[in-house]
Amino acid sequence: MFPYLLVGMLLGSCYCSKEGSMTLGRPELSGPSLAMVTDIITFDCLLSIYPKKETILLELFKEGNRDKLLGVYSSSNASFPLIVKASHDGNLECVARVQNNSHVEPSVSYTHNLKVIEPVAGAEVIIQSGAEEFFEGRTLELKCTLTAGNHVSYKWLLNGQPVLQSPLNNVANDHLFINRATSADSGLYMCVATNKYNTTTVFTSNSSEVEITVKDVVSNPAISFKVLKENSNNYFAVVTCQSTRGTLPITFSLYNRTELAFNKTVEERKVNFKVPLDLDRHSGWLQCQANNADEVAYSQRLPLQVVSVGGPVMLRYDYDIGQNYAVIGLRLYCKTRKGSHPRYQWFLNQTLLQGRGSFYYVVNQPPDQSILLLSVGRSSAGTYHCEVSDIFDNTTAMSSNKQYIDKMVLNRLPVSVVAVVFGCFIFLVVLVSACCFLGVLFRGRKSGKESLRSQEMETFAVYEDELEMSEYREDNDVVMSARCDEFDWVSKTSEDEVCGRPADGL
CATH class of the missing domain: 2.60.40.10 (Immunoglobulins)
Known part of the structure; x- marks a missing residue:
């Protein structure tokens, strides 16, 4: 009896261990992937592997949120009807478990993504940087808020034109940042929110316009x-x-x-x-x-100091020369000795010249001076002068000396220049003449000395010739005398004849 009881206990323990180690297969979840809010859709969950004697419970959840049950069904094959809400957007999962048996571990399906489209509505621009009016240099931050909508794309408009991305403009979905704003960023801002259900159904919400005023800081006056x-x-x-x-x-x-x-x-x-x-x-x-x-x-x-005009008034000029070395243009300068607010006036033959004319141009540079530019010609001939007065008081006018301008006079050489040139020419002539005279005189003296020297040389040469001849004669006599002594003359008479001595008795 005891052995049978022991075998029964062993078989029972094995059965119990098998029951505790039972597992469920992975359920399969299927259903639509896109839905609109308030749509009614159905998700199916099928569990193929499970203990046949156990009651199976299938549950539908949002992934990561097991506290909120979306649907439940007591069967191995369930269909979950669902009224779509915006919160259903995301991944759904089906959980299978054995009802009233905690020893069997539940199994979870693969996630199924459901994209829920909620049409956008209630777009509004919120100024997050502060007031609607502010001074340049600060950052403008705007946000576009919605009362409804998901999967939204945003577009920002300024005075009806898109705000483009730039180094200073940062368009970040529902936020707009404008760094170092200037008065050019002032205007009416609007955000446009958009989402799509499919390629043909588009939902749009436009916010009301918000006026932003960026003030310019006043410049240094x-x-x-x-x-x-x-x-x-x-x-x-x-x-x-x-x-x-x-x-x-x-x-x-x-x-x-x-x-x-x-x-x-x-x-x-x-x-x-x-x-x-x-x-x-x-x-x-x-x-x-x-x-x-x-x-x-x-x-x-x-x-704050005003100096009255004081004299004298100085007038001078310089000129430009053309290709033929003729004067073609003049610049007349008028300047007063003192005066912080002078007024310059130019006159030609007592006629006031102002601004620009056919042959002149007045260039005022107060308080330094005034310049009158002239083209030299027949129309510009005449007598010029300038007058200077305080710009606030005409009673203080002072006049410069008068200058006569004429093309022939300007291109005529001055008497002083002619005198200098002529004097230089005469000086050169006299200098050359003096050099020639001294040269001739020096050459005459040199030739006379050379004549005297040549005569002395000739005399010296004759003297040398005579001296050489006398020395030759003397040498010849010595030679002949030596030869006479050397020879053994046969005859005295012939010896005397040869040596040039006289014979005895002659």
Whole structure:
């Protein structure tokens, strides 16, 4: 009896171990891959391998979210009807498990991707960088928000034109960044959100336009002034402060050294201030300041000093020469000794020349000088002079000396030049003549000395010849005497004859 009982226990334990080690096959999930929100679709889940005596439970989940059950069915083959929601977008999975048996491990199908299209709606532009108005140099950040929609593409428009990607413009889907914005970035911004169900069904939502204003920082103003005379004793400086750029309105301030003299806010980039003035006296240093609520811009400092015109008035000229060495153009220069605001005027035969004419051109360079350019010809002949006065007071006019200009006169050599040239020519003639005379005189003396020397040489030569002859005779006598002594003469008479001695008795 005991052996049978032992065998039964062993068989039971084996059966129990088999039951505990039962596994489920992988379920197969199938269904549509694209759906619209609110569509009703069906997913099928089929489990082929499972214990036949067990009840199978099939469940439908969103991958990664087992807390929210999308469908459940007690069978090895299930169909899950589903009312599509936007949250269903993504990967779905089917889980198979043995009902009421925790010893069997559940199995999971491969994921099935479902793309859910929710039409876009409620596009709106949100300014995330702050206010709608700001000054240049800052970053503009806009975001496009939606009340509904997924799988969305975005497009940004400025004044109806697309905003393109650039080093300063960063278009990142629902965000738009504009770095270092300028006034050119001002305008109406809109975002356009789009998604598609298929190639033919397109959904679009346009936001309302948002106006962005980028203000220009005011530029450093330029400062200048002109003098105004109201009566014989009262003078004023009309000071102009002007900026080339800057969003209006602009507040201009005028300082004399550190003291505020005037302050004015205007709807333009230029303003004038009227300041009392004393001539020929330094009245301080002026500076303009401009502000349009962001930064203060400063001009250079300008001395407030006006020097009256004072003489003398100097007139000079230089000229251009053509190919035939004739004067073809003149430049007349007029300059006064002092004066900070001079006015130059040119006259030809007492007729005022202004601007440009057929043969002249007036070039004013106050306060330094004025230049009159002339083409030399028949029409330009005449007497020229210039007058200088304070630009704010005609009663101070002073005149230069007068200069007569004529083509024949200009091309005629001056008397001084002719005299110098003629004098140089005479000097050269005299110098050459003197050289010739000295040369002849020197040559005559040299020839006389050479004659005397030749005579002396000739005399010396004759003397040498005679001396040589006498020496020859003497030598010949010595030789003959020696020969007479050497010879053995046979006859005394013949010896005497040969040696030239006289015979005895002669």
